[in-house]
Amino acid sequence: MAKKDRFKEQLRRALRRDLWIVLVPSILLVGAAFAVTLYFIKPAPPKTLVLAAAQDEGGFNYFARRYKDILARHGVTLEIRGTKGSRTSLDLLAQEQSGVDVAFVQSGSSAGSDKGSDTAARIVSLGGLTHIPLWIFYRGEPIDDVRGLGGKRIAVGSIESGTYALALTLLKANGVEKAPTELLSLERDDALARLKRGELDAVFLVAAAEAPFLQKLAAEPGLRLLSFARGEAYVRRYPYLSRLVLPRGVLNLAADVPERDVVLLAPTANLVARDSLHPALAYLLLRAASEVHGGPGLLDRAGEFPTALVADPPLSSEARRYYQSGTPFLQRYLPFWAANLVDRLWLMLVPIIAVLVPLGRAVPALYQWRVRSRIFRWYARLKEIEIQLEESPERSQLEEMLKRLDEAEHAVNHIPIPLAYAENLYFFREHIDIVRRRIVRRLTGSSEAPAVGVSLVI
Known part of the structure; x- marks a missing residue:
């Protein structure tokens, strides 16, 4: 009984050893696939975003508060970093250590950033958000173009602002930016106060048509709103501008403000980001943009924004896919955190499954080979005896062969083999009997005719 127990224990140890020899390399291979996947897959999106x-430019502060509320519903905190203008926002976005992830900027403001630097080159666009027209209010006789402002005192916004960049571009294009024209870099409230007091002749403003102060300013006695008679020419020269018509009375129907159709030039408010922005957050921001800017406005049609019609900086790959196919499938039906979790798990499982499927076939075959190899290696000794038998051995050699066969049979009988593979053991014993009978016939001098053509099949 003790001998039987020892055999069972040997069998268990052998099975465990075989399993470990087969499973350990497989586990290491799956682990390597998992590690490689983790290296290339993006981590979970951060919970905080800095914008x-x-x-005082383009209604950006209002938009930022709307975005903050929307992102909060999805568990993302939006921190708003106030700046003096689009140029400053772009510069912060280009600085690696600033902590700014995304920014609202006015189209055409990129001239204020260091476009030659590597960091500026890594800025991408998530699209245009809305028209933010250029409003030029002035005093004096009616004029129909910027060139009529030559020799005037003009407020063109702070140097860091997109308003300043646009005003300087238009004034230089008409050759009226130099003396005697006086350009003043003033904040919006200070500029408007001076204009009302008569200390300025004109002021450049960039703001959404819905801005409350515009209605009051347009109705202010003694102030006129410039209508660009050559609006189409400016649009052809500067592709980031659009020609819009402000209909008569749209600002105030009761007071008929404005009292005539006014042609405006309008850059767009753009949402830009670093190209390292997590794709899940990029899609979340685009969804927020559709919610905030997708409706109709005084100058925007429903569904016109957000739009992909932005070339500088280039459109991000996420934005391109969003404008072509809409919201990703998982984000349409799952909460933001759940969609991101499933998406990351799926990406991790794909390469792992690609390894597991072949392993599912290879591991059982390898284990089977491992178990059978304990018996199959004895076939070499059996074949050696059979070959020697063909060489007309002497009686002593035949007896030695029988002894070697007995030793092989005894050794094989003590090999721990699972019951599922026991048939291999009995096949080997049958092959031993075939060779043994041939040797016995040689020893007894019997004819080997019955055994002619009998050989081992390995």
């Missing part, structure tokens, strides 16, 4: 937005 740079000019406080």
Whole structure:
């Protein structure tokens, strides 16, 4: 009984050893696939996002508060970093250590950033958000173009602002930016106060048509709103501008403000980001943009924004896919955190499954080979005896062969083999009997005719 127990224990140890020899390399291979996947897959999106937005430009501060509320519903905190203008926002976005992830900027403001630097080259666009027209209010006789402002005192916004960049571009294009024209870099409230007091002749403003102060300013006695008679020419020269018509009375129907159709030039408010922005957050921001800017406005049609019609900086790959195919499938039906979790798990499982499927076939075959190899290696000794038998051995050699066969049979009988593979053991014993009978016939001098053509099949 003790001998039987020892055999069972040997069998268990052998099975465990075989399993470990087969499974350990497989586990290491799956682990390597998992590690490689983790290296290439992006980590979970951060819970905090920093957005740079000019406080007095294009309604950016209002948009930022709307975005903050929307992102909060999805568990993401939006920190708003106030700036003096689009140029400053772009510069912060280009600085690796600034902590700014995204920014609202005015189209055409990129001239204020260091476009030659590597960091600026890594800025991408998530699309245009809305028209933010250029409003030029002035005093004096009616004029129909910027060139009529030559020799005037003009407020063109702070140097860091997109308003300043646009005003300087238009004034230089008409050759009226130099003396005697006087350009003043003033904040919006200070400029408007001076204009009302008569200390300025004109002021350049960039703001959404819905801005409350525009209605009051357009109705202010003694002030006129410039209508660009050559609006189409400016649009052809500067592709980031659009020609818009402000309909008569749209600002105030009761007071009929404005009292005539006004042609405006309008850059767009753009959402830009670093190209390292997590794709899940990029899609979340684009969804927020559709919610905030997708409706109709005084100058925007429903569904016109957000739009991909932005070439500088280039459109991000996520934005391109969003404008072509809409919201990713998982984000349409799952909460933001759940969609991101499933998406990351799926990406991790694909390469792992690609390894597991072949292993599912290879491991059982390898284990089977490992178990059978304990018996199969004895066939070499059996074949050696059979070959020697063909060489007309002497009686002593035949007896030695029988002894070697007995030793092989005894050794094989003590090999721990699972019951599922026991048939291999009995096949080997049958082959031993075939060779043994041939040897016995040689010893007894019997004819070997019955055994002619009998050989081992390995």
